[in-house]
Amino acid sequence: QSVLTQPPSVSAAPGQKVTISCSGSNSNIGNNFVSWYQQLPGTAPKLLIYDNNKRPSGIPDRFSGSKSGTSATLDISGLQTGDEADYYCGTWDSSLSAYVFGTGTTVTVL
Amino acid sequence: EVQLVESGGALVQPGGSLRLSCAASGFTFSSYNMNWVRQAPGKGLEWVSYISSSSSTKYYADSVKGRFTISRDNAENSLYLQMNSLRAEDTAVYYCAREWPLDYWGQGTLVTVSS
Numbered sequence: 258q259s260v261l262t263q264p265p266s267v268s269a270a271p272g273q274k275v276t277i278s279c280s281g282s283n284s285n286i287g288n289n290f291v292s293w294y295q296q297l298p299g300t301a302p303k304l305l306i307y308d309n310n311k312r313p314s315g316i317p318d319r320f321s322g323s324k325s326g327t328s329a330t331l332d333i334s335g336l337q338t339g340d341e342a343d344y345y346c347g348t349w350d351s352s353l354s355a356y357v358f359g360t361g362t363t364v365t366v367l
Numbered sequence: 368e369v370q371l372v373e374s375g376g377a378l379v380q381p382g383g384s385l386r387l388s389c390a391a392s393g394f395t396f397s398s399y400n401m402n403w404v405r406q407a408p409g410k411g412l413e414w415v416s417y418i419s420s421s422s423s424t425k426y427y428a429d430s431v432k433g434r435f436t437i438s439r440d441n442a443e444n445s446l447y448l449q450m451n452s453l454r455a456e457d458t459a460v461y462y463c464a465r466e467w468p469l470d471y472w473g474q475g476t477l478v479t480v481s482s
Binding site: 259290302353355358359 | 404412417427428462464467468470471472474475
């Protein structure tokens with residue numbers, strides 16, 4: 258069982274915005290940087306956001322991240338059909354001495 | 368261009384062993400920490416193990432501790448995962464990934480544990 262909780266699915270029409278939450282605790286999100294990963298169908302995951310709110314080169318600014326306390330959020334604005342994928346949050350857990358992923362969220366573009 | 372290419376996945380019987388490899392190119396391998404992450408069929412991501420650039424620090428998920436061993440050969444630009452006492456629940460695609468955050472991933476190699 259993952260220690261980071263995400264909603265199983267979110268959906269919206271093209272051009273709209275979706276928000277994915279990631280809930281943890283003081284031993285993980287509360288005291289460590291959060292990353293977000295995108296996994297398109299049939300492909301390997303890709304880094305989308307790191308250090309809570311930074312985007313790697315090539316990631317459009319439609320993707321944004323934030324963190325408050327023991328929760329983190331990924332926002333996807335201007336939703337496109339190509340954004341249909343699974344999204345995972347991830348961070349270090351100091352109590353477990355392990356890197357932990359969220360339960361994953363499937364984004365569907367209606 | 369950063370490339371990570373996993374190999375070694377196979378069908379193995381419960382209790383068996385397997386060694387996965389990850390060949391790295393396009394960056395100075397010896398300067399980066401590395402990880403193994405797995406994904407069971409239809410399931411989410413599970414971090415498996417971490418090794419520092421010099422091999423001085425290693426971490427393991429509780430689910431594999433005592434059965435799996437991570438190692439690397441910086442001269443060969445290669446990362447390894449020795450998997451012993453394999454169980455059905457170890458069936459997954461295994462990815463190697465660079466650093467924290469996991470900024471580059473390989474395409475994965477499938478390990479199936481079944482009799």
